[in-house]
Amino acid sequence: MNTPANRQIILAERPRYIVPTASIFKLGSAPMPQIEEGQVLLRTLWLAMESTLYARVQRVTAIQRDPIKLKDAMVGSAVGRVVESKHPRFKVGDLASGLWNWADFAAVKGERLRNLDFGPQKPSYALGPYGLPGFAAYIALDTLAPPQAGETVVVGTALGSLGHLAGQIAKLKGCRVVGIAGSAERCQLAVEKAGFDVCVNREAEDFEAQLKAACGKGVDVYVETLGGRALDAVVPLMNTGARIAAVGQMATPHFGEALARGRTQNTMNFMSEIIARRLSVRGLVASDHVQGRVKVFHQQMKAWLDEGRIKPMEDVVAGLENAPDAFQGVFEGRNRGTRLVKVAD
Template identity: 40%
Template sequence: MTESNRQVLLASRPEGKPTESSFRIKDGPLPSLGEGQVLVRNQWLSIDPYMRGRMMDIRTYAEPVALGDVMVGDTAGIVVESRHPGFAVGDAVAGHLGWQRFGAIDGSLLRKVDTTRVPLSAGLGVAGMPGVTAYVGLIDLCAPQAGETVVVTAASGGVGSVAGQLAKLRGCRVVGVAGGADKCRHVVDDLGFDACIDYKAADFKASLKAALPDGVNCIFDNVGGEVLDALLPRLRPGARITLCGAISEVDNPSPHGIRRLLPLIVNRVKVQGFIVGDHPERWAPAIDELSGHVAAGRIHFRETVAEGLEAAPRALIDLLAGRSLGKQLVRIL
């Protein structure tokens, strides 16, 4: 095998918004395999909001990426060499191999992607970490019942789009919140939400009130800040809030925060933050159900694709700026 292994390394820790100079491209030899390892030729790279936090020199739920190391991320690709009995050359797989063309990884950390049910790229989206995140956050934590009203923020994104469709499949009325008229049209027309409110519009709060005349039973929140704060007065007694993300706080020196605690108390609201990696037992059943929905046409998804590993830094910058629709991916050439 004569190909080189192109990698994207973290070059510096940005102050404020990341730029393309925060990263560095490096070409080198392919990794060698140890016993039990698998060599994967990555074809797709997932770009996700959590990556911004991993660029910072602070520990959250995971260690930061060290300067000079390969940037972290999930990939999907094809096995080109295997020293693990569970994987053969040609298998379609997904794993946490980072921003690089080839990756060597212990086979126990890989999972196969059933490409008879979903495209390989969907193993990083609806049938991957974002889909499982939506599944755990909605089904296990919000636990919506038929007839309830569910609000999903960042509704056009990789996680929110799946969470809303799962709620619809369970007989809920689903209202999305997204940034811009085009995203809201996609959420309603393509994903089947009952309504979508543009948080960038001048009449956002009035539109929110009009769309939720009977209040909210469940909020699946990816945003935090002013959007979440505006939703709190609409809560019904016994409501649940799943805190999945807080994109409004990324690179924000003065985050808005929650300023309305009384609705949480008065309505006896359950608020639960979560990290999908804490629920390994839920991945297999979630991916199986989600893949079935995709194969049957019950769940739809959109991908925004950047071409070439070199485009990964710009793809992350665009994602954080809200310029992507659906799941943000990089096709590794």
């Protein structure tokens, strides 16, 4: 008897262009994984199309962690149902989240999985509000760049997986929240669906003037996910002692935006501004903070979701075979909230 096949998305080549296109992946097939002692076999239900996965497919750089080898399966955050278990913490039928192959089934060490027995409102929320996007938004605004009530918070990618949650968390903290997004339509959604007070289109010719008008009292906190023209526009508006949580750089050349020639685009000018405005700039990698913080975060997020005070936006694409296109779309600014691939019910 043949082992049943397990469909998976393979990294076929490194990105040829700056944006990682769908063509770097191929749909492949592998034998069904067999689990060893301590492992769990999972039926993949959901995959998160995270922009940070770019670092795993690109050519090796100084800051790259765990690059994926060519011909190997792509790996990312996922939610699945346990179909077989050799780990005491998991039984068949349990929901779990973790990092595993973009595949129908995966064998994962139980110790590297999170049991979703805390009662998430939806299993997919483990990849959004309860996942790294929600946790990063929480840490950014709780620890790295905490705002006071009444302050103005700018969020770089208002409809991003992290951004749309950061905006809502900042609203809960009593702030005026200004989003930045890549089109007028996306700006409208950010206001209507994600509760931003105002959202400014960074593709508009008068983006800088619009942003200035939207931040009448200056900017106190910037959740920086863009770089480029957006950073350039925000810094001159920052108040003395303002804080930047540096989370990503979605508007850098890999995103197709030419490097701006503005005032903060060389480090000399940026450092001048950091000194003159007494800025604090802190780099965030959310996984650093999980230890010791994640329980309180869970309780807080669960309460916010139960009370309807945070409304996650999920942007669902159906079918494992469509993951490559869904991933490319994130880098083209096509996602509206957390982009997920639904692999199975």
